[in-house]
Amino acid sequence: MARRTLLGVLPSAVLWGVVFGLFVASSALSYAGIYKTQADRDSLAAAFGANVSTSALFGPAPQLQTVAGFTVFKIWLTVALIGGIWGLMASTKLLRGDEDSGRWELLLSGATTREQATFQVLLGLLGGTVALWIATAALAVATGRSPEFNVAVRPALYLALSLATTAFMFMGVGAFTSQLGAARRQAAAYGGWILGISYALRMVADSGTGLHWLIWTSPLGWVEMLQPLTSPKPISLLPIFGFTCLLGYLSVVLAGRRDVGASLIQERSRSGPRLLLLSGHMGLAVRMLRPVIASWGTAVAAVGVLLGYIAYAAGETLSKSSMQTIYARLGASGAGIKAFLGVSFLMLAVMLSFVAVGQLTAVRAEEADQRLDQFLARPVTRIGWLAGRLAIAVSFLAALGILSGVMAWLGVAIESSAVSLPTLLAAGLNIAAPAVCILGISTLVFGFLPRATAIVGYGLVSWSLLVEFVGGIGALNHWIFDTSLFHQMNAAPAIGPNITSDSWMAAIGVAAALAGCILFARRDIQGG
């Protein structure tokens, strides 16, 4: 079973390991190109090294005047969050997901016990983490040999290890929450809350409010404290391994003590009828979306208000720093609070794009699980059903865009009145344009290659993010840079939204969605 798990998780582990390694390489090599002189580097360090706002948001930046220090500052949080989500999704899928689908019962009817089976899956997941570490390490070591980076093998391996630890920890978290939640979605949601709380604790710890000790209460804080390449603290590996081993142990024990299919947190198995929204397929879709709307709404609102709040201080330091070069590459020309918000809204644009792909993934799941048959065998047209889902998705994306603008304005308003509500509302709607485009392209894929919907959708978002990330620090020519959908939108509110570009993206999205609807109406319904 360990081998089966490893084979299942290996492709994505290697893929993300390579992506993390590319992050290291691009960040390190481009730094040397942008900050050529020591004076440039000192200026960068002076601007951001002691900035409390950026420290709270992205983590401390102790040695920005070195390639190594900049690289760690630049990538660690992004990698930690992606790795954490990947680890969580992989373990909840292979544990609670398999249990949901009934495969677990088949496995347990063989010569094994629930404890052994869980342990075997955990071993396979551990193998996946090792594969991710090896892939990252290979690229980190290779990059370290370049004269610009000049990092020895051992520190490069330690860097890769620090980048893989969040994935490792959150595989443990996912294994544990798989014992708590009765469905995979629930298990993943519990894990998501742990990741969010972990980030919030780390942020408070780094906010310069005298609560730095909180860093030791946060799993992400432990990863931050590893401090590769700058001032390594391998002692932080102890809580990481201890926490993960404890979660793994608890998962094995709890799996052995509960019934297959049961969970520690019991859902009510019966309830009185709540018929609100159950008048058709669109009402049902809205009802099923409510937890998703609540989760993403909370996340977007929190990020929006946080970015707005720190924008004033960050904008002030940005005005004096050479980071303007990077911001300008990302489209946020100018300086100050608006430039900072311009780049910050990119983060929200990425979140909205993930929401868009998530909507199509849910649509595909309806088909794969044969719930769609219940509608299509009744007087419901295929195009009507899919168009309804798309209308809900577009409304949701627009609402999230507006919410992000309002919340960012509220955050800004605490410190300053430098940016008006209409400006930030326009910035919020601006980030919905690439999300609508991605939604349309994902619909097109769903229309003719439904099983590839998720991989193409998430791949497009990841590619756009990677290109934007690498391009932002000057490592790409504009032809490749232009393939990023995020690069096609203006970095509002740094500059006003480009209505033409946004309209093109929306039009491409709508055209692709229409084509997807037509293709869907003509193809076979395909189960999972």
Add this chain to the structure above:
Amino acid sequence: MTEAAIRTEGLSKFYGSVRALNDLSMEVTAGEVFGFLGPNGAGKTTTIRLLLGLIRPSAGKAEIFGLDSCSEPVEAHRRLSYVPAEAGLWPSLTGEETLHLLGKVNGHVDEVYRDQLVKRFELDSSRKIRAYSRGNRQKVILIAALMSRPDLMIFDEPTSGLDPLMEHEFRNCVSEARQRGQTVFLSSHILSEVEALCDRVAILRNGRLVEIGTLEEMRHLSALKMEITFAKDIPDLSAVPGVATLQSAGRTVSLQLTGPVKPLLEALAASEITELVSREPSLEELFLSLYGEGQLPKASGAHA
């Protein structure tokens, strides 16, 4: 002229080189209960999904009450309901919420009959789908199909997961539907169910229709089973035309007879017989005779 509830002409579905269904032409008359049999992989579910327009035919066409399944699915679906072998439902909804939703989507529900069905199938509709056993999920989908009293009900292994009491209840519901003039298309592996309910039966094999007709019409395909007990010596019957699988135990002979009975009676005329038992094959025996021995009847009778 009686209206056709289902009509297929040359209906075919190919997946690359695999012929899941090949040139199916048949007609189900409105008001009849029609059994659809075949081993696993014969093409039964493929046929049903083609009838519902969930998949597109590679060739031929399917009609529901004269409406093309592909081009007029919504109009066709207004007159039918469908029960799959294993229903995909929404785990967080209760049974009652699911029935309410599916009723709203259907557009018309006999609410009194729905409540009766809930009682008859002993469904606790306040429980969430996630908490239901497979059999209870199947009850939800059966009630959802029956409660709108459609003109045509298409069942694909409808009683899988149901206990014998509920299977019996299902048979009662189908009988009532027949009395009301509803058409039932029943794909099932439970041959006794088909035998008890169906007016006509079609049998598929390897994607081809190999037999269609009433049970009476189909019984001629299988041998008559006979047991003959003689008072004295047993005559040699091996040369009698149509006689096969002769077995003797003491003074009793078991045999199978195909074709006319007259040659056998002539061979027995000189013997003193104390007991002669003859019975027609059950549907199960008929089915096994078609598949168990690898015989493939001629397709001449395969078009109704």
